[in-house]
Amino acid sequence: xxxxxLKLTAYFAERDxxxxxxxxxxxxxxxxxxxxxxxxxxxGTEGFGRHQVxxxxxxxxxxxxxPMVLVAVDSRRRIEAALPEVGHVAGHGLMTLERxxxxxxxIGAVTLPEDLHEATKLTVYCGRHERTGxxxxxxxxxxxxxxxxxxxxxxxxxxxxxxxxxxxxARFLAANAEVPMMIIAVGPGDRxxxxxxxLSGVLERPLMTLERVRVCKVDGRRxxxxxxxxxxxxxxxxxxVKLMVHADHDTRHGRRPMYVELVRRLRAARLGGATxxxxxxxxxxARPPQGDRLLALRRHVPTTTVIVDTPDRIGQAFAIVDELTxxxxxxxxxxxxxxxxxxxxxxxxxxxxAQV
Amino acid sequence: xxxxxxxxVGLLGGTGSVARFVIDxxxxxxxxGPFPWGTFIVNLSGAALxxxxxxAAVSGNGLILAGTATLGSxxxxxxxxxxxxxxxxxxxxxxxxVNLVASLLVGFAAAAGGHAVGAxx
Numbered sequence: 001x002x003x004x005x006l007k008l009t010a011y012f013a014e015r016d017x018x019x020x021x022x023x024x025x026x027x028x029x030x031x032x033x034x035x036x037x038x039x040x041x042x043x044g045t046e047g048f049g050r051h052q053v054x055x056x057x058x059x060x061x062x063x064x065x066x067p068m069v070l071v072a073v074d075s076r077r078r079i080e081a082a083l084p085e086v087g088h089v090a091g092h093g094l095m096t097l098e099r100x101x102x103x104x105x106x107i108g109a110v111t112l113p114e115d116l117h118e119a120t121k122l123t124v125y126c127g128r129h130e131r132t133g134x135x136x137x138x139x140x141x142x143x144x145x146x147x148x149x150x151x152x153x154x155x156x157x158x159x160x161x162x163x164x165x166x167x168x169x170a171r172f173l174a175a176n177a178e179v180p181m182m183i184i185a186v187g188p189g190d191r192x193x194x195x196x197x198x199l200s201g202v203l204e205r206p207l208m209t210l211e212r213v214r215v216c217k218v219d220g221r222r223x224x225x226x227x228x229x230x231x232x233x234x235x236x237x238x239x240x241v242k243l244m245v246h247a248d249h250d251t252r253h254g255r256r257p258m259y260v261e262l263v264r265r266l267r268a269a270r271l272g273g274a275t276x277x278x279x280x281x282x283x284x285x286a287r288p289p290q291g292d293r294l295l296a297l298r299r300h301v302p303t304t305t306v307i308v309d310t311p312d313r314i315g316q317a318f319a320i321v322d323e324l325t326x327x328x329x330x331x332x333x334x335x336x337x338x339x340x341x342x343x344x345x346x347x348x349x350x351x352x353x354a355q356v
Numbered sequence: 357x358x359x360x361x362x363x364x365v366g367l368l369g370g371t372g373s374v375a376r377f378v379i380d381x382x383x384x385x386x387x388x389g390p391f392p393w394g395t396f397i398v399n400l401s402g403a404a405l406x407x408x409x410x411x412a413a414v415s416g417n418g419l420i421l422a423g424t425a426t427l428g429s430x431x432x433x434x435x436x437x438x439x440x441x442x443x444x445x446x447x448x449x450x451x452x453x454v455n456l457v458a459s460l461l462v463g464f465a466a467a468a469g470g471h472a473v474g475a476x477x
Binding site: 060252256 | 376377380384385388390392394395435438439441442443444446447448450
């Protein structure tokens with residue numbers, strides 16, 4: 001199956017409430033009731049939102065309300081059917097809708113539309129303990145993407161989610177085999193496309209999405225500016241932009257980890273927010289795939305920093321990103337055709353798709 | 357110890373840890389840099405106050421309630437160690453080393469200074 005779908009993403013804080021429970025739980029409840037093909041709840045390791053309060057795993061007292069990201073993907077019809085309920089549950093945070101193509105089942109030759117030829121973002125959804133022969137499936141997926149010439153791949157571990165319509169929540173001291181993980185890869189469209197049949201071969205029940213993306217920087221080389229969208233479409237709907245910075249935990253700027261310095265500077269510039277997600281395995285640029293090693297103090301996992309904002313503020317953010325990624329990291333820009341930010345200060349935007 | 361003392365140990369222990377959470381959080385949020393100032397200042401102030409209590413010859417239930425219960429739960433060795441480990445994971449070995457050595461030396465000086473002040477009261 002190969003169909004046009006929507007990706008709903010919610011950015012909020014771990015302790016945000018919805019009714020009697022946590023917002024994350026309530027959102028997953030909606031995903032479960034609507035039997036979404038896939039949804040993954042990710043816990044960030046550092047970040048801030050519109051209220052400008054820093055949360056970071058590095059300091060114990062600042063880690064009690066870490067940023068959370070929920071990603072849910074299904075057909076446009078099914079996602080749109082769930083939007084009223086999602087909007088009702090989510091009192092705080094940022095919500096976005098993006099267009100994507102979903103691939104499921106055995107994947108043969110895929111023809112990409114013109115706009116996917118240049119650069120593509122591939123997201124593979126699979127179970128935490130899914131295996132290909134004796135190896136974890138995610139290791140095989142990352143190897144295939146590395147060999148085909150993908151620019152960067154990051155494996156993110158979900159803490160809750162749905163897979164093929166069923167709820168899969170991670171529990172303490174449990175096998176958690178089916179809890180979904182999300183593998184995000186960026187690369188030239190033709191190379192990613194050629195790897196698709198092999199990728200579907202190493203997965204039990206392949207489920208992937210393809211999105212168009214603009215690659216702005218690779219390992220210090222500046223290739224393009226982030227998207228600039230002027231004004232609103234015919235219906236008065238605005239478009240926001242998403243920047244993603246893929247790097248390693250040990251990518252440095254001066255004496256500090258790059259992601260730490262990036263969040264610090266974005267916050268100092270009073271931008272709308274940023275979320276750092278830490279992977280468990282992956283690579284960017286030419287370095288072979290890696291993760292943490294047993295008994296090694298220094299960490300070797302990939303980190304992905306996500307910034308979603310107005311095109312103007314993304315321009316400001318990119319100036320900071322550009323300076324900090326002078327040697328390493330892959331920076332991409334994507335159009336976000338619908339966004340809704342809501343907090344104690346009020347509400348902005350709405351979940352109708354702008355014509356991009 | 358009476359049941360009343362045990363209940364007070366629980367209540368004051370809770371108060372101490374809430375005080376740490378608030379103070380550590382406020383400092384950490386403002387400090388910015390990589391050094392865990394919140395935990396550092398909490399541990400130093402706790403060491404100085406505990407030194408002061410002992411210097412002032414507070415004893416018996418008073419020392420249990422103010423020292424063991426309140427300051428014992430206010431200060432934190434585990435957070436100091438955890439945050440030092442995190443610095444190591446981020447390859448900030450210099451900052452990690454300073455956090456270890458400075459907490460030890462300045463903490464010792466704070467306890468001794470607190471003791472002297474307490475004794476002079």
